[in-house]
Amino acid sequence: MIEHDNVSPAEDITRSYQPELARVIGKWQMTELMVLLRLQTESGENLEHEPGQFLQVSLPGYGEAPISFCSSPTQTDSFELCVQAVGNLSEAMHDLRPGDFVGVRGPYGHGFPIAEMEGRDILIVAGGIGIAPLRSLINYIADRRSDFGRGIVVYGARTPSDRLFLDDVAAWDARADLETYFSVDEPDDTWTGMTGVVTVPLRGVEIDPDRTTAAVVGPPVMYRYVAMELLAKDMREDDILFSLERRFKCGMGKCGHCQLNDLYVCQDGPVFRYTQLLGRSEAIEVWAPEEQKG
Ligand SMILES: Cc1cc2nc3c(=O)[nH]c(=O)nc-3n(C[C@H](O)[C@H](O)[C@H](O)COP(=O)(O)OP(=O)(O)OC[C@H]3O[C@@H](n4cnc5c(N)ncnc54)[C@H](O)[C@@H]3O)c2cc1C
Ligand code: FES
Known part of the structure; x- marks a missing residue:
């Protein structure tokens, strides 16, 4: 800057x-x-x-x-x-x-808290074009592999032809030090992977909740269900990171256009901890924490 x-x-x-x-x-x-x-x-x-x-x-x-x-x-x-x-x-x-x-x-904006994520297992959950910002994180982890624990990538797209960054995806899949899980909602004749929304492959991923940080980007509707899966795996709310999209104007905390209660999404985010979003009704689809854990 x-x-x-x-x-x-x-x-x-x-x-x-x-x-x-x-x-x-x-x-x-x-x-x-x-x-x-x-x-x-x-x-x-x-x-x-x-x-x-x-x-x-x-x-x-x-x-x-x-x-x-x-x-x-x-x-x-x-x-x-x-x-x-x-x-x-x-x-x-x-x-x-x-x-x-x-x-x-x-x-x-605030991106992913890399320093805090170092040494931990990183579970990346991408839905649709959410893979775009997460590609930055995945390739960073791939290039600094010894700085992190497990690197787990779960990527869901609507159809096989909606999948992005196919060269990167093939490279991640080929690496022994990255674990990859791919799904599509609507398969075609070429698809040999899993079928279902991104929570389908996510459900099968085994993690150590005490040493895992999850980075999640996708359509807002996905966040509720991904959070439910992660909490069911006993992850701490503080270790779940979501990136939010809002309409921005200045992009640097001056105009208030992106305000979400007391947060400026452009400046305090776009990456937030799940705990920061609890009780903020416009952030993502709202649900009671008891409902997720129950
Ligand atoms: C932090 C952040 C990161 C983003 N990263 C990307 C990215 O990597 N790649 C990318 O293609 N886009 C990204 N976007 C979205 C992009 O900024 C918008 O799509 C932008 O409005 C496009 O401008 P436009 O003039 O082409 O379309 P516009 O004329 O502004 O909008 C076209 C349509 O999209 C809708 N729309 C616009 N912005 C949003 C929004 N934030 N949420 C919901 N609907 C919206 C409008 O209502 C309209 O229907 C990001 C947004 C944010 C807040
Ligand atoms: S876009 Fe202006 S304060 Fe966030």
Whole structure:
């Protein structure tokens, strides 16, 4: 992030909103709706993000939106973003070609607490495009394998053709030091893996709850059921991490657009402990803790 010393508060705020340029140096169409972009800052500076953090990405005339890093911080010469075409900006990002520029501000937010996760078993649960921010964490763990205990990846997609990052998925599956479980909701003739929502493979995963941290990203509806499975495995609520999506404007805790009771999702999150979300009715689907444990 750009540092601003010796400037007035007003000037400081204005400058905080100023994006820097990043050039597209690679582009891969992963599915009809998902594109993977590899970028480099024009300054050549490494953005030094943490897995789970995001950038505010902009294109003149199209607007600005938060997009998570999907590359690991261990990839230092460039960074990657995976973008789903849902509206003005994201569709325009699908039209970008190598050599084109986007504006970027960040990295912002609290990502996964890596220092605290070191030495522990890491259980990663990805649903749908939740695999994008989690790919950053999985590849970080893969590159720093001796810093962590078990590395367990559970990834569920709607159909086989919705599965993303197939090269990474094959590489994780081929590693003896990562445990992988894959499922799809709606199989086709090519699918030989498990069938069912992501909680189906998750149920079969044996863990030591005292030494496991779970990192979960997916559609909000998934969080309730994944939490139920993890609590049934006797995991502590504090060791369950969810990443939330809200509509952001400033992305840096100034406008209040993303406020969830007393939390600013952009600044306090997007990665939260399950304990931080209990009792916050808008956070994810709400349920009583007794209901989950019962
Ligand atoms: C922390 C964070 C990380 C994100 N990471 C990624 C990422 O890695 N890749 C990616 O493709 N997208 C990501 N998003 C979502 C992305 O920011 C939005 O889809 C963004 O609105 C796209 O801008 P747009 O102009 O293309 O679409 P818009 O015109 O803004 O919106 C198009 C449609 O999507 C809906 N929508 C927009 N934002 C949200 C939201 N946050 N929750 C629910 N519905 C919404 C709108 O209601 C509308 O129907 C992230 C969002 C957050 C908060
Ligand atoms: S988006 Fe402005 S405070 Fe979070």
